[in-house]
Amino acid sequence: MRVLVTGAAGFLGSHLTDRLLAEGHTVIGVDNFATGSAENLAHLKHEPRFQFEERDICQPFEPGPVDYVFNLASPASPPEYLRLPLETLRVGSAGTGNMLELAAHYGAGFLHASTSECYGDPLEHPQREEYWGHVNPIGPRSVYDESKRFSEALVMAYHRARGVNTHLARIFNTYGPRLHPSDGRVISNFVMQALRGEPLTIYGDGRQTRSFCFVDDLIRGFILLARSDEHLPVNLGNPGEFTILECAQTVLEVTGSKSELKFEPLPVDDPTRRCPDIAKARRLLGWEPRIPLREGLAKSLDYFKSKAAAAV
Ligand code: NAD
Ligand code: UDP
Numbered sequence: 001m002r003v004l005v006t007g008a009a010g011f012l013g014s015h016l017t018d019r020l021l022a023e024g025h026t027v028i029g030v031d032n033f034a035t036g037s038a039e040n041l042a043h044l045k046h047e048p049r050f051q052f053e054e055r056d057i058c059q060p061f062e063p064g065p066v067d068y069v070f071n072l073a074s075p076a077s078p079p080e081y082l083r084l085p086l087e088t089l090r091v092g093s094a095g096t097g098n099m100l101e102l103a104a105h106y107g108a109g110f111l112h113a114s115t116s117e118c119y120g121d122p123l124e125h126p127q128r129e130e131y132w133g134h135v136n137p138i139g140p141r142s143v144y145d146e147s148k149r150f151s152e153a154l155v156m157a158y159h160r161a162r163g164v165n166t167h168l169a170r171i172f173n174t175y176g177p178r179l180h181p182s183d184g185r186v187i188s189n190f191v192m193q194a195l196r197g198e199p200l201t202i203y204g205d206g207r208q209t210r211s212f213c214f215v216d217d218l219i220r221g222f223i224l225l226a227r228s229d230e231h232l233p234v235n236l237g238n239p240g241e242f243t244i245l246e247c248a249q250t251v252l253e254v255t256g257s258k259s260e261l262k263f264e265p266l267p268v269d270d271p272t273r274r275c276p277d278i279a280k281a282r283r284l285l286g287w288e289p290r291i292p293l294r295e296g297l298a299k300s301l302d303y304f305k306s307k308a309a310a311a312v
Contacts, residue, residue, distance in 0.1 A: 001025045002065065004108075006057050006099060007072030009036030011178045012113065012171075012215065016070055017041070019219050021049055028063050031073065032056040034087060035080045040178050057095040065106050068226065071099045072113040074148075078141065078267060079184035085143040092147025093154070100158040103166075111167040111226045112155050114233060116274055117145045118170060126241075126275040129170065129233045139269045152233065159231050167225050172237025172276045176215030176296060177303035187212065190248055191300065194257035195308040204266030206245035209273040213238035214296030217289035224285040237276035238289040247293070254297040 003020050007013040008029025013036065020027050026049045029041065033054065044050045055061055057073050074091045075081040081088040096112065103110040119127045120135030135145045152168055159166040175187035182188070193200045213236070221236040242250070248261060281287045291299070 001067040002028070003068045003070065004028050004030065004063055004066045004102070005070045005072065006030050006095070007036065007074065007113070008052065009033060009038060009040050010072060010076070011040070011176075011180065012174065012218065013072045014040035014178055015176070015215050015219050016072065016222060017044070017050065019223065021047060025049070027051070028053065028066070030055055030057060030063075034084060035075045035077065035180065035183060037180065057098055058090050060098050060101070063102070066102065066108050067106075068109045068111075069099050069103045070111050070113075070222070070226070071096060074113070075144070077180070077183040077185045078144075081144040082140055088143045089147045092151045096151040096154050100154060100164060103164050104158060104162045109165045109167070109226060110155070110158070111169060111222065112151055114152055114168050114170045115148050116170055116172040116235070116237065116276065117141070118149050118152065119274070120145060121269060121271040122274065125273055126239065126277040127235065128277040129235055129280055136269050141269045166231055167228065168231075168233040169222060169225055170233045170235045171218065172213055172235065172274065173210045174213045174215055174218045174237070176300050179300075181304065181307040186210065186244065186247065187297075188304070190251040191255065191297070191304045192308060194251050194255040194259050195304060197257065197259055199260045199262035200248045200251065201264050202244055202248060202261050203264050203270065205263070206248065207243050208266075208270060209241050209243050209275065210247065211238050211241045211275045212247070212293050212296070213289055214291035214299065217291055221281060221285065221287045224287050228285055230284050234281050234284065235276040235278055236281060236287070237278065238293075239276055239278055240292055241273070241275040242293060250294055251297060254294060254301065
């Protein structure tokens with residue numbers, strides 16, 4: 001297949017590109033480097049089945065016939081989408097719309113990278129796909145949450161009105177090598193702070209929860225969902241739920257660091273708890289994560305160590 005990956009220079013996009021190339025596909029990667037990095041794709045410089053184009057998907061473009069579109073382009077880390085509020089809203093509306101037009105035009109399959117943020121600060125726990133969510137539509141995080149919710153509405157409308165073979169992955173917090181060391185997400189912050197012997201910054205009292213999925217598990221889920229007949233959203237995440245304090249403790253153990261904890265204010269509308277119900281992915285895709293947090297952190301350590309060393 002000839003596959004278009006948007007957000008290819010990002011954390012997940014670069015891993016997905018590797019996986020698609022390993023399966024024998026040809027990949028056109030597109031990215032405007034809003035939050036991604038050319039380094040994530042540097043190893044593909046001499047790969048004849050990979051082509052990269054630097055562009056903003058909010059501007060229409062013509063990649064030629066494609067069989068599949070994976071739409072991952074969007075800032076994803078809270079500090080990054082707060083730095084890029086208008087760009088985030090634009091990519092989830094105009095950008096997603098342009099990519100759906102391409103898929104409709106070429107009869108291509110389409111998978112959109114949606115998010116557990118569609119559930120907002122959830123009142124139901126764990127979160128099932130049927131839950132409509134509890135989102136502040138005008139708070140600072142709304143630029144991301146509503147962009148992603150609008151994208152989901154667009155995807156469903158292109159499926160229903162134009163017959164596009166669409167798929168919606170609701171991704172829960174995912175981590176691993178190539179997570180940008182300074183993009184402000186919790187795992188990259190904690191691991192980099194631990195490796196540098198700096199205090200780990202706990203926002204709020206650290207009792208809020210997240211459920212962390214290792215990148216290899218997530219990419220396997222993407223591929224299975226892309227091949228499935230399911231058009232409604234499917235949660236992809238690891239149901240192992242940790243408080244942020246437990247997460248910090250695990251990072252300290254895995255890194256062997258003696259860093260202290262430092263408490264800082266909780267960001268506005270930071271969700272209190274988050275855990276995927278993955279019964280649907282288990283049933284429809286036969287998918288479940290295999291790599292628990294401790295093991296995934298150990299697998300990510302060499303990458304973060306190289307980043308910590310490079311910055312010295
Ligand atoms: P990332 O920031 O590493 O990657 C996103 C990529 O999209 C970057 O390379 C960025 O430069 C690119 N991009 C942004 N706007 C663009 C535009 N207008 N045109 C072209 N490229 C653009 O983040 P990630 O973690 O790899 O996330 C990838 C996707 O998965 C995002 O859509 C994100 O919302 C979604 N997601 C990720 C997680 C996670 O935990 N990693 C969780 C939920 C959803
Ligand atoms: N967090 C933290 N310290 C940090 C970064 C994040 O305590 O240095 C917390 C944050 O407040 C949130 C959780 O960790 O409760 C996950 O944050 P992240 O930005 O990774 O993603 P989110 O799930 O909020 O989108």
